[in-house]
Amino acid sequence: MTGHVVVVGGGLAGITSAIALREAGFEVTLLEARQRLGGAASSYRRGDLVIDNGQHVFLRCCTSYRELLARLGVAGSVRIQERFDVTVLSPDGHARLRRTALPAPLHLLRALASYRLLTLPQRLAVGRAALAMRFLDPASHEVDEQALGAWLAARGQGERARRLLWDLFVVSALNIAGDDASLALAATVIKTGLLGARDAADIGISRVPLGDLHDRAAASLLAGLGVRVRLGAKVTSVRRSADGGFAVSPGEAGAAGVVLAVPAQHAARLAMPTGLAGTARWANMGVSPIVNVHLVYDRQVTTLPFAAAVDSPVQWVFDKTRQAGLPDGQYLAVSLSAADDYIDVPVAELRERFQPALEQLFPLAARARVLDFFVTRERRATFRQVPGVGALRPGARTSEPGLVLAGAWTDTGWPDTMEGAVRSGHNAASELARQLGDGQVRRAGGPPGMASAPMPGAPMPGTPMASSGAAS
Numbered sequence: 001m002t003g004h005v006v007v008v009g010g011g012l013a014g015i016t017s018a019i020a021l022r023e024a025g026f027e028v029t030l031l032e033a034r035q036r037l038g039g040a041a042s043s044y045r046r047g048d049l050v051i052d053n054g055q056h057v058f059l060r061c062c063t064s065y066r067e068l069l070a071r072l073g074v075a076g077s078v079r080i081q082e083r084f085d086v087t088v089l090s091p092d093g094h095a096r097l098r099r100t101a102l103p104a105p106l107h108l109l110r111a112l113a114s115y116r117l118l119t120l121p122q123r124l125a126v127g128r129a130a131l132a133m134r135f136l137d138p139a140s141h142e143v144d145e146q147a148l149g150a151w152l153a154a155r156g157q158g159e160r161a162r163r164l165l166w167d168l169f170v171v172s173a174l175n176i177a178g179d180d181a182s183l184a185l186a187a188t189v190i191k192t193g194l195l196g197a198r199d200a201a202d203i204g205i206s207r208v209p210l211g212d213l214h215d216r217a218a219a220s221l222l223a224g225l226g227v228r229v230r231l232g233a234k235v236t237s238v239r240r241s242a243d244g245g246f247a248v249s250p251g252e253a254g255a256a257g258v259v260l261a262v263p264a265q266h267a268a269r270l271a272m273p274t275g276l277a278g279t280a281r282w283a284n285m286g287v288s289p290i291v292n293v294h295l296v297y298d299r300q301v302t303t304l305p306f307a308a309a310v311d312s313p314v315q316w317v318f319d320k321t322r323q324a325g326l327p328d329g330q331y332l333a334v335s336l337s338a339a340d341d342y343i344d345v346p347v348a349e350l351r352e353r354f355q356p357a358l359e360q361l362f363p364l365a366a367r368a369r370v371l372d373f374f375v376t377r378e379r380r381a382t383f384r385q386v387p388g389v390g391a392l393r394p395g396a397r398t399s400e401p402g403l404v405l406a407g408a409w410t411d412t413g414w415p416d417t418m419e420g421a422v423r424s425g426h427n428a429a430s431e432l433a434r435q436l437g438d439g440q441v442r443r444a445g446g447p448p449g450m451a452s453a454p455m456p457g458a459p460m461p462g463t464p465m466a467s468s469g470a471a472s
Contacts, residue, residue, distance in 0.1 A: 003027050004255050005021055008031050008235050008270065009032065010031075012039060012425065013406040013425040014032070014261035015425065016424075016425025021432065029252060032231050034232070036211065037218045038214030038218070040056075041418060043210050043212075043215070044211075049324040050324050050325055054290060054381070055292060055316065056418060059200060059203065060080055060201070062204075067422075077206060079206075080202055082202070083098065083099050087308070089308070089310075092311070093116075097112075098111055101198070105134070105195045115165065126157065129152060129155040130194070130195065133190050136191070138191070144389070147181065147387045148166075148178060148181040162178055168310070169190070169193070170190075171338050172337050173186075174382075175416065176385050183387065185415045205318075208323060230251075237273050238260070239274060240400075241253060257435065259404050259406050260407075261425065267407070274400050277398075278399060282393060287379070287382065289381055290335065290336065290378045291339040291350075292333055293333070294372070295358065295370055295373050296372040298329045299364075301368050302365075305319050312360065314334050318332065329368075330368075334358070343379060355373070393409065394410055397435075405428060406421075406424045410424045
């Protein structure tokens with residue numbers, strides 16, 4: 001065997017693994033079935049516009065993802081809020097959630113106190129429940145088995161409080177209905193982003209198409225490092241070879257190690273010829289879809305860069321005009337997480353529902369003409385982040401020496417987000433380097449809840465949720 005390793009999958013997990021392994025001294029080949037890198041966080045062309053395949057955002061506490069952007073040389077292509085600030089729209093008005101400079105958890109006290117969509121008693125009850133969440137251990141099996149909705153209801157959170165406040169963050173972060181969400185993962189989101197360091201939840205968003213961040217920049221860096229990248233290379237199986245290494249079909253033989261940086265179900269199928277144990281446990285975790293509704297108007301209908309919505313079918317809406325390259329008018333993208341009810345709805349029906357909904361939230365839209373309306377769907381956007389899923393998520397190490405797993409679905413301690421994907425890439429590279437006994441992988445970021453100091457090249461002032469929907 002040689003020091004040659006193969007990374008299967010060119011998403012953020014695969015990119016991270018390939019960089020780390022190459023910098024540790026391995027010869028690396030990266031295989032990606034698509035004609036672009038970036039996986040679920042990439043872009044495509046629609047006429048003259050560049051369309052992101054999801055409305056991916058991140059938080060300042062996403063230390064590993066931010067480090068990857070810096071390593072790719074694109075940290076200056078994202079913007080991070082000076083402080084967490086979200087406008088919440090409803091047909092009856094709007095509210096604003098904005099942190100102060102006070103230390104956590106007092107930094108959000110004023111935002112909660114002035115959140116007029118809830119009554120004062122409801123706001124006080126929210127504060128008590130949030131403080132109680134600080135004492136939960138997301139790594140506990142007991143917490144992993146509980147649903148968020150039942151836990152909140154037991155602590156005085158009625159239907160309106162759960163829908164109009166808790167769901168703003170949980171649904172977009174976990175891509176599951178708030179009541180059905182894993183309490184452990186919800187606690188990770190709330191404790192890390194909202195109850196951790198005061199700047200942890202400051203929202204980051206790309207100034208450029210995601211393809212510029214994750215495709216072209218990654219391709220350039222990988223080429224410069226000497227990583228061999230094969231696009232359009234659809235892997236069909238991974239087998240043990242006669243020398244004890246691996247043969248990756250088609251076209252890659254003699255690999256000392258393999259990183260499977262693909263979705264769980266795909267990883268299980270690919271590794272089947274090796275006799276990999278334990279796949280039945282994690283290959284059936286389930287998936288949750290995301291739907292994005294896109295509207296191009298003939299004029300500007302809002303000055304907000306993004307906003308959340310309640311009492312509306314709209315969840316989060318983003319102004320994508322500049323990123324897409326639209327010279328006139330305005331392009332808005334509505335991100336719908338936990339989109340089981342929308343994934344198979346025809347475009348015409350979605351237009352009948354969402355165009356009037358946006359006109360309720362943005363009155364100027366009622367006087368604008370819609371030049372284009374289209375829908376993108378991600379049926380398997382994330383794994384299904386429900387109670388008990390923590391016990392199903394595997395680590396990077398498998399029963400087959402030299403074969404490791406990566407992907408946001410693996411056990412990173414984080415939800416299925418861009419941050420989780422990058423962390424999984426580091427985990428896989430570190431484990432493979434340890435097993436092969438050669439090279440040392442530099443780790444990035446810290447454990448969940450660990451805030452980072454600003455990195456060289458990163459925007460200084462301060463990132464919704466870091467997921468494949470409104471939050472990654």
